């Protein structure tokens with residue numbers, strides 16, 4: 001067994017010794033627990049005290065991070081080593097947000113930062129022109145922007161545009177991703193082609209959903225304006241393909257293959273966001289990401305927010321065996337954060353083999369899901385509180401909202417968030433439930449029956465991340481925090497978090513199923529698929 005294997009088995013042994021331990025007991029035993037199991041970074045706070053991680057478990061988890069080589073791998077990532085080994089690429093989304101004066105980042109003997117800055121300056125110039133009406137389309141200044149992209153070329157900017165809507169003072173930005181014609185039809189139906197700019201965002205510029213939607217947008221424009229090409233910009237690593245599509249090079253924003261799709265919102269893939277909020281606020285987003293990078297790179301592991309969040313995640317999924325985790329932002333504008341994190345976490349760490357191709361010794365990443373509070377409270381929290389499976393909850397709460405006149409809303413929002421984590425931990429015992437029923441006048445068997453329905457087991461873990469307000473800077477911190485959390489979990493599990501071979505097969509088969517739907521011969525499909533296709537075809 002390796003040192004890492006030993007620590008995993010020590011962790012499982014530690015968990016086994018906890019028996020009926022209640023999280024509340026940990027607070028009783030250590031009056032400083034709330035502080036000791038909290039981590040801060042540039043105005044944010046992560047409280048992980050409401051978990052069953054006790055001091056010995058914490059020490060083992062930190063030892064695990066050391067033994068798995070997190071600090072060394074982290075340096076390799078930041079300095080451009082090809083740590084995406086299955087694709088032979090560096091992983092340098094951090095370079096997209098590197099501050100002025102940062103040390104050169106070398107890939108194949110070439111500092112990538114000057115190119116990053118040049119592209120950012122071009123984006124800034126273009127965004128200023130569009131926002132300032134210097135860039136015009138057929139009908140004059142651009143009033144609407146349609147971002148066409150999917151996965152990492154959609155979720156990041158779409159999530160951020162919604163999160164930062166109080167900062168949106170440019171053209172209205174819309175996001176079309178699904179190949180379902182309903183998506184683009186509903187979007188375009190509201191828009192005037194003469195004043196619409198379409199940004200086609202695709203790292204590869206081959207993704208079938210995006211190229212189909214782009215062609216539909218082009219046809220929509222062609223039917224209404226004399227020069228449809230004048231209404232397009234593109235973001236891609238494949239400049240030959242953007243040229244084939246007819247987009248002039250001065251409106252193409254390229255990036256290198258060392259930026260993974262789901263890590264790409266910091267660069268040109270963020271163009272539509274920049275058009276909405278402006279270059280200065282976009283810079284603030286980058287600054288927040290960069291601040292989290294510095295924290296991740298320099299803070300000791302025991303105070304390192306991404307490392308801690310990762311270790312909490314490993315404790316819950318790989319040690320305790322909880323199958324999912326819920327991300328519960330108490331901010332309506334973070335409504336797309338769970339979807340964004342689903343791609344970030346599940347596409348990154350949803351793997352079955354280790355870097356060397358051998359089967360993983362431990363489960364890979366968990367299912368990630370969620371919804372903003374308080375809406376989730378009135379939907380699925382029932383299961384989180386009383387269901388038979390335990391769902392670690394990750395709360396995110398800004399201390400203040402943007403609506404000063406609605407502070408009373410925010411107070412209730414915050415109270416709900418804090419109350420949920422308390423309720424999850426504390427629960428309600430059978431005796432407490434019996435007392436409640438007795439107070440309502442019930443007695444005997446009926447009291448007992450009703451009381452049992454009102455028991456909350458409690459002892460359910462959660463973390464709470466606090467930010468001051470959902471600013472561009474804070475959003476940058478949150479996204480970079482989760483990116484690094486995924487990285488740390490991946491390193492410790494031995495996973496390559498930067499490829500996504502698991503999405504390939506379905507894409508290939510979709511192309512082979514299409515002829516079936518058109519009634520053409522398409523051998524090699526199973527009887528169920530053939531029958532389903534026939535039903536769809538003949539309906």
Ligand SMILES: O=P(O)(O)OC[C@H]1O[C@](O)(CO)[C@@H](O)[C@@H]1O
Nearest residue numbers: 151152153202203204207261503
């Ligand atoms: O930006 P592209 O090349 O269109 O890819 C879109 C998305 O498709 C995937 O490759 C797989 O679905 C994602 O990783 C990526 O973000």
